[in-house]
Amino acid sequence: MTRRTGEPPHHNTLTCYTNYGCRLPDCVERYRAWRDGREAAIKAGEWQPHVDAEPVRQHLLMLAERKITLHRAAAMAGVGLSSLHPLFQPQNGRRRPVRHTVRAEVAAKVLAVTPDAATPGRMDPTGTARRIKALVADGWPMRHIGYQLGFGATYVHQIVQRAADGHLVVTSTALTVADGYERLKDQQPSEHGVSQRVINLARNHATSRRWPPTRYWADRMDVIDDPHFEPMYGLKRREIVAQDANWVMRTTGLDRATTAARLGISKAYIDHAFREHPEYAIEVAA
Structure with a gap:
């Protein structure tokens, strides 16, 4: 949107x-x-907002053995990647506590993902477009986003435009954007040779269109891919x-x-x- x-x-x-x-x-x-x-559920001792994360973790490992990455599993389940990352140790050598519980609705969505459903194809473009727009709001021009993701100079703009027109996005493209978003959201465009003038132009472009920046989505990654969630940023x-x-x-x-x-x-x-x-x-x- x-x-x-x-x-x-x-x-x-x-x-x-x-x-x-x-x-x-x-x-x-x-x-x-x-x-x-x-x-009522709390009084009856039946309230379970969180469940054991181990079945979810094992299911994700099974999907990984079948070449379904964590990013792709999250996209297919319609959950934020930030809901799944804490279930595993990071691969960069750092150590952190591994989460042992997960929200019940997240578990249900992930466990519903099967290898048979993971055939290459197209998917809803909402999350892909939102990630690109958030990076623009942070000062990343679309051309530079494309360069960082290995796309052509105008391809990122085409993704956003086609999403606005209701076109689905190729699944591999969505996963590339999701990976790039996780990598770029904590980096400054100026560190990659983008001038302050161009950074300001990108931010102004996003502001005029009310595109939320990455800080807005930081606490809303569970809905960034949800087409029914409509951000009211700037209203x-x-x-x-x-x-x-x-x-x-x-x-x-x-x-x-x-x-x-x-x-x-x-x-x-x-x-x-x-x-x-x-x-x-x-x-x-x-």
Whole structure:
């Protein structure tokens, strides 16, 4: 996703409530149901947010024997690579504690990956495009990203553009970008011969398009490949209100005054938000 369009935020998971302060009644009820279920499970001694990591580790080792790398397994499972890295010792000679538990939903997704499903092909481009955009936001020009990844001068730009148009990305390309992202995210473009002027141009390009930098994704690697997760990086309160009001009015047919009451704000605030962001403005039949 290159930038937000007229579509409202995603309201089918807990993310909008927990990450963005969404308080639509349906979203509040969804969160309360999850919270109540969690508390009941805790009281009954049945709450297991984490499970033993050993079956996951052994499954990943089995996949590796069949030439399915950790990056590829993570991409196929739809989980962040940062969820799997702590299950193994790094290969750079450094030592660190190995994690012995893993989130239950991550375990389920990884264990569902089979060698038979790992045939070469194409995959959703969301995570690939987001990684490229994050590096641009850090000051890496696309041409230099391409050079670092071994691509042609314009290929990285083509990946981002084709992703915006809904085209899938070749799996091997996605894995190359994921590897490059892990390598470049902690490095400075200036250390690789990129001038400060070009770094600033890249950052400004990303800022104008609200592309989150790598620091934004550092705590969200479990959703960087998720096309249903929509980052609200750089959005101001009034634009979020305009989007929420647009979504409520389109899906319920309510007028602005009733929508305002449902969102817990004034009608004047919605009017102001729509004036500032007319792309979301909407009227409904009386």
